[in-house]
Amino acid sequence: xxxxxxxxxxxxxxxxxxxxxxxxxxxxxxxxxxxxxxxxxxxxxxxxxxxxxxxxxxxxxxxxxxxxxxxxxxxxxxxxxxxxxxxxxxxxxxxxxxxxxxxxxxxxxxxxxxxxxxxxxxxxxxxxxxxxxxxxxxxxxxxxxxxxxxxxxxxxxxxxxxxxxxxxxxxxxxxxxxxxxxxxxxxxxxxxxxxxxxxxxxxxxxxxxxxxxxxxxxxxxxxxxxxxxxxxxxxxxxxxxxxxxxxxxxxxxxxxxxxxxxxxxxxxxxxxxxxxxxxxxxxxxxxxxxxxxxxxxxxxxxxxxxxxxxxxxxxxxxxxxxxxxxxxxxxxxxxxxxxxxxxxxxxxxxxxxxxxxxxxxxxxxxxxxxxxxxxxxxxxxxxxxxxxxxxxxxxxxxxxxxxxxxxxxxxxxxxxxxxxxxxxxxxxxxxxxxxxxxxxxxxxxxxxxxxxxxxxxxxxxxxxxxx
Numbered sequence: 001x002x003x004x005x006x007x008x009x010x011x012x013x014x015x016x017x018x019x020x021x022x023x024x025x026x027x028x029x030x031x032x033x034x035x036x037x038x039x040x041x042x043x044x045x046x047x048x049x050x051x052x053x054x055x056x057x058x059x060x061x062x063x064x065x066x067x068x069x070x071x072x073x074x075x076x077x078x079x080x081x082x083x084x085x086x087x088x089x090x091x092x093x094x095x096x097x098x099x100x101x102x103x104x105x106x107x108x109x110x111x112x113x114x115x116x117x118x119x120x121x122x123x124x125x126x127x128x129x130x131x132x133x134x135x136x137x138x139x140x141x142x143x144x145x146x147x148x149x150x151x152x153x154x155x156x157x158x159x160x161x162x163x164x165x166x167x168x169x170x171x172x173x174x175x176x177x178x179x180x181x182x183x184x185x186x187x188x189x190x191x192x193x194x195x196x197x198x199x200x201x202x203x204x205x206x207x208x209x210x211x212x213x214x215x216x217x218x219x220x221x222x223x224x225x226x227x228x229x230x231x232x233x234x235x236x237x238x239x240x241x242x243x244x245x246x247x248x249x250x251x252x253x254x255x256x257x258x259x260x261x262x263x264x265x266x267x268x269x270x271x272x273x274x275x276x277x278x279x280x281x282x283x284x285x286x287x288x289x290x291x292x293x294x295x296x297x298x299x300x301x302x303x304x305x306x307x308x309x310x311x312x313x314x315x316x317x318x319x320x321x322x323x324x325x326x327x328x329x330x331x332x333x334x335x336x337x338x339x340x341x342x343x344x345x346x347x348x349x350x351x352x353x354x355x356x357x358x359x360x361x362x363x364x365x366x367x368x369x370x371x372x373x374x375x376x377x378x379x380x381x382x383x384x385x386x387x388x389x390x391x392x393x394x395x396x397x398x399x400x401x402x403x404x405x406x407x408x409x410x411x412x413x414x415x416x417x418x419x420x421x422x423x424x425x426x427x428x429x430x431x432x433x434x435x436x437x438x439x440x441x442x443x444x445x446x447x448x449x450x451x452x453x454x455x456x457x458x459x460x461x462x463x464x465x466x467x
Contacts, residue, residue, distance in 0.1 A: 004165055004171065004174050004175060005174075007163045007165060008106065008135065008163075008175075008178045008180075010159065010160050010163065011106045011133040011135060011160065011161070011163055012133075012179075014133050014158075014160035014161055015103065015105045015106050015132065015181075018103065018133050019102060019103040020131075021131055023078035023081050024078075026077060026128055026129055026131065027073075027074045027077055029156070029157060029161070030125060030128060030129065031070075031074065032156040032157065033070065033121065033124065033125075033128075033152070033153075033157070034066075034067060034070050036152045036155045036156040037066065037117070037121070037152055038063075040148055040151065040152050041060075041063065044063070044117055044145070044148055045059050045060075046144075047116070047144040047145040047148050048116075048145070050144050051113075051143075051144055051145060051288065052238070052239070052285040052286050052288060053285050053286045054238070054285050055282050055283055058237075058238070058283075062115055062117055062118050063117065065122075065403035066117065066118055066122060066125075068403070068406065069122060069422070069423075072423055073125050073126070073406070073423070076423075077129050080101065080129070080424055080427050081101065083098040083099065083100050084098055084099040084100075084101075085097070086099060092437060094440065094444070094445035095437050095438060095439050095440070095445070096437070096438040096440075097435070097437050097438075098435075098438075099433050099434065099435060099436070100433075100434045101130065101427070101428065101431040101432070101434070102131070102431060102432050102434050103131030103132045103430075103431065103432070104130070104181040104182045104205065104430060104431065105132060105133070105181035105182075106132065106133050106135065106181050107123075107127040107132045107134045107180065107181065107183070107184065107430060108134070108135045108137065108175055108178075108180040108182070108183045108184065109124065109127070109134060109135070109136045109184045110175070110184070110185045110186070110187070111123070111136065111138055111139055112187050112243075113139035113142040113145075113241075113288050114238060114241040114242065114288070114343075115238070115242075116142040116146065116149065117145065117148075117149065118403070119138075119139070119186055120136050120149045120153070121149075122403070122421065123184040123207070123421060124136065124153075124162070125426070126421065126429065126430040127184075128157075128161075128162075129426075129430070130427055130430040130431040131431075132181070132182070132430060133161050134161070134163075135162075135164075135165055135175065136149070136162065136163070136164045136165070137166075137172055137175055138150070138164065138166060140167060140168045140169075140171075141288050141289055142288065143166075147166070150164040176194070176195065176199075177198070177201075178202075179202040180204050181204055181205070182204055182205045182206065182207070182430060183195055183198075183199050183204050183205075183206045183207070184206075184207040184209075184421075185206070185207070185208050185209070185210075186209045186210075186243070187210065188210060189210050189366070195208065205419075205429075206419060207411065207417070207418065207419030207420070207421065207429060208412065208418050208419065209369070209411060209412055209417045209419075209421070210243075210369070210415065210416050210417045211243040211341055211343070211369050211412075211416060211417075212341055212365070212366050212367065212368045212412070212415060212416040213247040213338075213339075213340075213341055213365045213366070214244060214245065214247050214368040214370035214371065214372065214390070215247065215248055215250055215368060215371060215372065216231065216246045216249045216372040216373075216374065216398065217249075217250050217372065217373045217374065217375070217384050218250070218251040218252065218259060218374045218375075219252050219377060219380050220252040220254050220255055221375050221376045221377040222255070222374040222375050222396075223374070223376065224255055224259050225262055225266075226374075226396070227259070227262075227374040227396075228263045228265070228266045229270075230397055230398055231249070231263065231266075231398060232263060232266035232269075232270050232271075232325075233270060233399075234246050234399045235325070235345055235346075235347045236271060236283075236284060239284065239286060239287055239323065239344060240342060240343060240344040240345035240346065241285075241287070241343050241344065242399060243369055243402075244369055244370040244392070244398075244399055244401065244402050245370075245398075245399060246347065246370075246399075247342060247347075247348070247368075248338070248347065248348040248350065249347060249348070249349045250350055250351075250352055250358050250361050250362070251351055252351070252352060252353070253351040253352065253353050256329075256349065256351045260311050260327065260349065263327055263347075264327070267325050267327075270283070271283050271284050271325065278313075278324060278325060279322050279324070284322075284325070284345075286320065286321040286322055287321045287322070287323055287344060289321065290318065290321060292343070292344070293316065293321045293322075293323060294318070296316075296323050296342060296343070296344035296346065297316050297318075298336075299336050299340060299342055299344075300314060300316075300323075300346055302336045303328055303331065303335040303336070303337045303338075303348070304328075306332060306334060306335050307330055307332060308328045308330055308331055308332075308337075308348075309328065309329050309330040310326065310327075310328060311327040311328065311329055311349070312325065312326060313325050313326035313345075313346075314326050323345055323346070324345075325346075326345065326346040327346075327347050328346065328347070328349065329349040329350070331348050331349070331350045333364065338365075339365065355380065355383055358384065359384075359387055359388065362388060366414065366416065367389055367390065367391075367412075367413050367414035367415050368390045368391070368416055369391045369392070369416035369417065370392050370393070370394070370398070370399075370401070371385075371388055371393040372394050372395075372397075372398045373393070373394075373395050373396070374395075374396055375395070389413060390413065390416070391410070391411050391412035391413050391416050392408075392410060403422075405422075406422050406423035407424075408422060408423075409421070409423070409425035409426070410422045
């Protein structure tokens with residue numbers, strides 16, 4: 001038996017005991033996670049600086065988001081674990097019907113590199129709250145963060161309840177051969193398909209969070225200065241390595257030029273306020289590695305070669321893994337950047353003249369994780385929301401729907417993912433919703449009229465139900 005299989009067996013053996021833990025015991029485990037994170041705060045900051053040159057305030061905001069999810073779960077966990085009584089139907093009259101949320105068993109979290117602390121910890125919160133044991137596979141693209149996360153989790157939780165398994169693709173491949181009860185995966189669609197196939201081998205439930213090309217619609221009534229400010233932030237934040245980042249803008253032709261001028265102005269105002277240059281800004285992180293730098297730069301170069309106009313940026317520094325914040329326009333469908341998730345600080349802009357044209361443009365791409373509308377026209381807002389599908393949507397802002405309100409479930413749909421995380425929905429998704437019917441045995445409620453031979457009264461009652 002390999003080391004990975006042995007680690008899994010430890011978690012599997014402990015799962016029945018973990019299922020029996022109380023709300024207080026699970027809450028104590030969640031508090032231990034926060035204490036261990038806080039103790040290693042400086043190391044978490046340092047790992048972000050070394051891997052992506054992040055700003056400490058941005059990483060602190062990531063930790064605050066985690067704390068919000070932890071606090072909300074701890075506060076509500078006892079209530080969530082109680083049996084949920086449901087109303088009776090005619091067929092269950094006199095009985096007690098309820099839903100019991102029980103643990104699934106062993107959960108696997110295959111996490112991503114772009115927010116390595118949150119990607120490791122956030123899925124652990126509902127998994128532990130629901131009474132599962134968990135294996136965490138940190139991204140090998142952020143090895144310093146992965147090591148810190150292993151040490152944090154090892155300190156916070158017993159080894160038979162949580163295991164961290166570091167390594168590359170070969171580790172993920174072996175993990176996916178094991179009979180986990182639930183798999184949580186964050187990443188791209190190609191690996192997402194592999195995860196789905198592996199889960200099917202063991203009939204494991206899954207949560208997939210896969211991003212995609214999230215559109216932004218800007219109509220002729222939008223507050224352009226407001227939109228440009230928010231989109232400059234939303235696209236450059238974390239160097240565009242954000243699953244819900246705006247990927248491309250579909251803007252009404254009458255306001256396109258003004259918007260492009262404002263975007264240039266706002267990028268400079270937010271990220272070059274001291275005039276030292278965007279590359280020297282402490283607010284512009286780096287791409288995670290050279291391979292992804294080359295991929296993103298290749299998308300920009302391909303678009304330019306095929307006729308795209310560079311409105312802003314377009315450059316980069318391979319040795320520094322720096323992609324200059326970039327705005328492209330004059331786009332065409334044959335450009336790779338219009339069909340591949342960029343995951344970098346590059347925003348493509350296309351124009352429209354009619355509302356139906358917007359829907360046609362968006363429909364050419366896979367179902368997005370996020371969907372943004374900038375407008376002050378309620379009819380336009382409703383039209384775009386009602387005629388589109390996405391995992392989440394925001395009106396007159398962007399990148400504010402994930403990790404900000406635990407009452408809002410977060411996740412994708414179709415090619416952008418499935419399942420939900422966050423608050424009660426996350427707890428339910430990591431649980432088996434078990435229907436339980438309690439039958440009283442007194443003669444007034446334990447009637448057996450449905451058993452053969454059928455009485456005329458029962459037969460007539462059933463036949464009447466067909467009318």
